[in-house]
Amino acid sequence: MARVLADDSQRHFTVGEVVRTLGNSGGAIGNALEKLVARGEAVRIADNPRTYRANAATAAAAQTVSVTPPAQRQRGRPGTGAKSAAPPAATAARQHKPAPPSASAPAPTGAQSGRPSPITRPNGMTYHPRELAQMPDVEALRNLRKAGVPVLLYGPPGTGKTSVIEAAFPDLITLAGDGDTEVADLIGEYTQREGGGYEFVYGPLVTAMQEGRALLIDDATLISPKVLAALYPAMDGRRQIQVKAHKGETITAAEGFYVIAGHNPGVHGAVLTEALASRFSVQIQVGSDYDLAEALKIRPKAVTIARNLARLQEKGEVGWAPQLRELLAFQKVEAVLGAEAAFANLIGIAPLEDRDVVADLVRKVTGHRARPLSLGRQL
Structure with missing residues (x-):
């Protein structure tokens, strides 16, 4: 470089x-x-x-x-008639083969020693890999990227869909989708320069294609199907899009370009259309890892309540259960306001229709009368 x-x-x-x-x-x-x-x-x-x-x-x-130069690397590949040394690490990666170990490589850690190490995400928080197809999830996602297989992760908000994607792909570009997302938010649009005039600023899709990066379409099912249609030519065999707003420019995806999406079933307005689903050959359900919650030293009674609510949710008896995000918030509230306030807040963040069930469960597990966190008398 x-x-x-x-x-x-x-x-x-x-x-x-x-x-x-x-x-x-x-x-x-x-x-x-x-x-x-x-x-x-x-x-x-x-x-x-x-x-x-x-x-x-x-x-x-x-x-x-x-x-x-690439041409010399091509001539030096085994089977082309030229003698060559073993391929460097980057070439080995492109051939989907592990690079030979370096004499100066550090001692094996994490997955190499039997258990994957936590991965630091861009926001500084750590991600603890989970099992997927008998391997760490981040490894599975990276392998799917190498094979060019798009992935859709689906599950309730707060279960770690974005976390695993950020951990797997350090070069990630993210587009947060919603009902107001337009084609220009994907591809780009003209913006006014400070000194006057206009320039075309590429959107995340074009940037990811040009630079060969991973692109996360978060909450993809909240985006209008007409808008998502602009993405599909980049994902199929053409791997091209036409930027009509910018002189009809044709953008061809560089090696490494990859699309992954997130979907929150049950969220108002989220619709997984047949056209969108067919673009993602692998669809992975993501639920909260309550074992991880215990490993992170979150109060066991809070985890027990979350597990019980998750079972009731599976039976259709309630519509909500605390996910890892809510349990991490519980831990922070407890550190600031104490356990009683943290349990009261857990009740308060539950949807109104499930609040009585949550309160009853909190009372049974903790042995204390529980109600939503609220202001009391004047001091």
Whole structure:
């Protein structure tokens, strides 16, 4: 990366341009460029699309770096008639084979030693991987991305759908969908410059396609089907879209581009249409991990109440059960206001039609009379 920037220090490079030079995936290239910026060895000068240039430290960083053009890598692949060394890690990844271990590699941790380590998400919070198809969920999602298989995660709000996606894909771009989402929110639109005039600013779909990044369409089922139709050509064999608003420009997806979506069944206005469902070959149900809640030292009685409500929800006797998000909030409220207030707040956040059942369950488990958190007499 540093060598490419240093060899043409006056040029501004987009992620896609570096991808075409090196041949790696857009996600890997984007991450490496961001690392250079974080170390002060390159400068990011634009966000849409992400654009970089060399600075005074780039040349020094590139001194020990060698760049093999894609054509030479192709000639050197086994079976092409040319002798070559073992493929580098990036090439091995593209062939879906593990790279050979490095002599300086750290000792195995997490999944390599039998249990996956927590993963730090962009917001600084940690994600604890869960099992999916007899492997850590983040590994399964990454494998599906390599195979080009789109995934839809569905389940109640607060169960960790966004968390696992952020943990699996560090290069993630997220579009939060709702009933007001328009095609321009996906593809882009003209915006006024500060100095006057207009420029076309690409939306998250185009950016993800150009840079070979993962794109999360969160709450996809709240978006109008007519708007989602703009996404479909990028997901099928064409892997292209036409930006009619920008001179009919054709955008072709770079290697690594991937679409994943989230769906909250039961949320008002969420409709999983046949057209949308057919685009996602794998659909994964996500529920709260109450074992994790216990491991995170959330008060056991709160977890017991949540488990019982979840069972009642499965039977159709209540419409709501606390998910991991609500239990984490319980833990924070308890730390500030105490356990009694935290249980009272748990009742108060329940939907009105389920509140009596929740209150009764809190009373049975805790042994105390419970009602929603509320103001008392004047002090």
